[in-house]
Amino acid sequence: MRxxxxxxxxxxxxxxxxxxxxxxxxxxxVGYRTAEEALRDGVDAREVWLALCVETDxxxxxRHGVGRLERRR
Numbered sequence: 001m002r003x004x005x006x007x008x009x010x011x012x013x014x015x016x017x018x019x020x021x022x023x024x025x026x027x028x029x030v031g032y033r034t035a036e037e038a039l040r041d042g043v044d045a046r047e048v049w050l051a052l053c054v055e056t057d058x059x060x061x062x063r064h065g066v067g068r069l070e071r072r073r
């Protein structure tokens with residue numbers, strides 16, 4: 001997952017509150033850092049996305065493939 005895909009996934013799942021979740025919510029799976037801090041520290045965007053999903057109880061069916069753009073034909 002690229003950071004741009006992470007950003008699209010956050011927007012799609014959380015809407016307007018996504019920015020505050022990324023900057024304020026401490027995620028246990030990435031050492032109790034915020035998503036913003038973890039990404040800045042070089043943690044893979046996919047790992048951060050999954051940590052955010054776990055922490056916010058996103059159903060597993062909505063965790064995979066979110067944020068990806070369809071391939072152009």
